[in-house]
Amino acid sequence: MKNNFFEDVYEVVCLIPKGRVTSYGAIAKYLGSKMSARMVGWAMNAAHTRPEVPAHRVVNRSGLLTGKHHFGTPTAMQEALQAEGVQVVDDRVVNFKELFWDPQQELG
DNA sequence: ACACTGACCACTG
DNA sequence: CCAGTGGCCAGTG
Numbered sequence: 208m209k210n211n212f213f214e215d216v217y218e219v220v221c222l223i224p225k226g227r228v229t230s231y232g233a234i235a236k237y238l239g240s241k242m243s244a245r246m247v248g249w250a251m252n253a254a255h256t257r258p259e260v261p262a263h264r265v266v267n268r269s270g271l272l273t274g275k276h277h278f279g280t281p282t283a284m285q286e287a288l289q290a291e292g293v294q295v296v297d298d299r300v301v302n303f304k305e306l307f308w309d310p311q312q313e314l315g
Numbered sequence: 316a317c318a319c320t321g322a323c324c325a326c327t328g
Numbered sequence: 329c330c331a332g333t334g335g336c337c338a339g340t341g
């Protein structure tokens with residue numbers, strides 16, 4: 208695989224603490240100008256090939272579970288989050304602002 | 316090489 | 329709050 212690209216995204220996603228969430232844009236910023244939020248979303252599509260990647264912890268900038276349709280079932284993402292103690296209502300992370308985990312801030 | 320798409324984001328009015 | 333616009337970069341037909 209020449210796409211290290213994905214590996215960088217996966218690495219950051221795997222670093223997200225349990226019960227916390229982050230956004231595509233935050234990951235993009237952390238990885239640098241080489242990455243854009245759209246690319247992160249695109250990379251997450253390939254995350255299906257990496258079961259170790261907690262893709263459910265990645266939501267859009269408003270805490271909306273935009274990627275839920277890419278999981279096996281429509282409720283898989285929500286249930287995965289709730290299983291970690293993250294409350295989800297109407298496809299949106301409750302208290303998202305508090306649970307938000309910024310890699311740029313937390314890692315360096 | 317061209318056009319279109321995509322789990323997005325920020326800015327403007 | 330909502331709609332429109334531009335940017336981002338790689339994949340696909």
